[in-house]
Amino acid sequence: MPVTAAPQAPGQPWRELLTGPDAGDILQTALVGVGGHLLSWRAHQVEHRRNGSTAAYRVQVRWPTGEETEERFGAWAGAGPPPPDTLVIGDGTDRVAVWRFPHDPYLPGLATAYDPAAVAGLLRSFDLARAGDEPPRLRVRAYRPHRRAVIEAIGATGHRLFLKVVPPAQAATLHRQHTRFTDAGVPVPPSLGHSADGVVALAALPGHSLRQELRAEAAELPTGAAILALLDRLPAGLADAPVRRSWRDRAGHYATAVASVLPREAERVRELAAAIYAEGGTGPIVPVHGDFYENQVWVAGGRITGLLDLDTAGAGDRLDDLACLLGHLSVLTQLNPAQAATVSRAGARYLAAFEQRVDPADLRYRVAAVVLSLATGPYRVQESGWQRSTRYRVELAERWLTSARAVRRG
Missing domain, CATH: 3.90.1200.10 (Aminoglycoside phosphotransferase (APH), C-terminal lobe)
Structure with a gap:
């Protein structure tokens, strides 16, 4: 079994770009267009793939009103074209694509899964909420840029639903997998359905x-x-x-x-x-x-x-x-x-x-x-x-x- 361990593995410069001091400048540049001022940032997910690295950030922002909020951002750096529908920041040598959660270019269904109005309609369709209820509370349970996200939706009556967001090509397969396990008697969250943009609706389990x-x-x-x-x-x-x-x-x-x-x-x-x-x-x-x-x-x-x-x-x-x-x-x-x-x-x-x-x-x-x-x-x-x-x-x-x-x- 050949084992290689080069001092600098492929992709290391991209990871350093996304986690080093330049990352703060990149995030501040992204915020300028929406009127925000960067107070602090922290990378909390860094992953490398063959042609690029991605990172997720927790960012403290001050807005023109004086309000301060914590926001999530994602970024990509790598070879080849950057992901579509992102802000691309470059210096002539390096390019970084930046997006604000939930607008992950690899997970188009995430924006819907994190929209209280859209999720309220979904809860009603599964008889987990009624017309006129308060909007559901949404909690981000997991987020890995490019790969997946899990949003927990809690309705006004306490009913819960988990929305697993994956790249669109994977949603139907994941739905079938849950159905297959359920049919075999394995206690997994039943899949209530999936969407073309990559959202799989999963029922909550006890415990x-x-x-x-x-x-x-x-x-x-x-x-x-x-x-x-x-x-x-x-x-x-x-x-x-x-x-x-x-x-x-x-x-x-x-x-x-x-x-x-x-x-x-x-x-x-x-x-x-x-x-x-x-x-x-x-x-x-x-x-x-x-x-x-x-x-x-x-x-x-x-x-x-x-x-x-x-x-x-x-x-x-x-x-x-x-x-x-x-x-x-x-x-x-x-x-x-x-x-x-x-x-x-x-x-x-x-x-x-x-x-x-x-x-x-x-x-x-x-x-x-x-x-x-x-x-x-x-x-x-x-x-x-x-x-x-x-x-x-x-x-x-x-x-x-x-x-x-x-x-x-x-």
């Missing part, structure tokens, strides 16, 4: 996320057997899809991503990825969720009440779903030290249950791969002190590798 439950003083958690049973219920037809590349197969890619933001760690992560790939085995190819971690599992009273985000479901290695949950829980102990003991106990119970079904050493190698994949997370969300947090995650992946080797030796 709350497993991550939220882990924060409770007396957490009521589903058992490892219940987690395994949920995965066993995934629609059998998913196994007919093209097989997803596993976390193990992508270890080299993640090592390169870490090295691109922390060049001094290049050799270290290269060796880590090479060991994961060379030493770790594989599991059975089965239906998989593809991004199975504690925020995707909905629980109430210790029971599983839902499974979210089906975009990545398909055929894959069973080790991946199990390791994804364990890896995220492992990282969560670093993110929330106050809950570390509760999370660690839960992770240990799930590990004990899962290794009854798959090879214990291979499972640990796969967890190491998942943790390595999460190592650039602090950079992507522009966390304060992201360099230190990234190194902690690399160290955590190395500990999982050490554990895998110890189990292999017996």
Whole structure:
């Protein structure tokens, strides 16, 4: 498995343009046309694709009236033509396209999903609101420029609806995926329909996320057997899809991503990825969720009440779903030290249950791969002190590798 770790990976200048000092000037230029004055800004999502990088910002703005508000902006920098319907700012060398939320050029349905009047009509069409009700309250639950957004709509009577916004070409497929899971008896949010501009309307589920439950003083958690049973219920037809590349197969890619933001760690992560790939085995190819971690599992009273985000479901290695949950829980102990003991106990119970079904050493190698994949997370969300947090995650992946080797030796 070739693993490369160049000091400056493709796209790094674009990322630096969107997160460095020039980003403030770019945002101020964008605000001039609408009469705003930039008070402060913070990038909170940074992602790179083959031909460009995108970023999302939280921006404090003072308006001519004296009012101060927090706004969301998005920006793109890269090769080729900029996205349409954006403000393009350039200096003759670099070009940056900027947009104000919710007018993401890649997510045309977002403007509708964030329009209270339009959403009120949608709620009425599903008998979740009545004519004359107050406009619904809209909350941005997730926003990743270019990729997706989730808007929670809360009607005057308390009824909730989640509007998932994706690129238009993906909406029909996502709607069919939810219907497929519902028909198979898997507790997923029922899809109530989709629009041509990329909005999928999803019903709310009872309960709350497993991550939220882990924060409770007396957490009521589903058992490892219940987690395994949920995965066993995934629609059998998913196994007919093209097989997803596993976390193990992508270890080299993640090592390169870490090295691109922390060049001094290049050799270290290269060796880590090479060991994961060379030493770790594989599991059975089965239906998989593809991004199975504690925020995707909905629980109430210790029971599983839902499974979210089906975009990545398909055929894959069973080790991946199990390791994804364990890896995220492992990282969560670093993110929330106050809950570390509760999370660690839960992770240990799930590990004990899962290794009854798959090879214990291979499972640990796969967890190491998942943790390595999460190592650039602090950079992507522009966390304060992201360099230190990234190194902690690399160290955590190395500990999982050490554990895998110890189990292999017996």
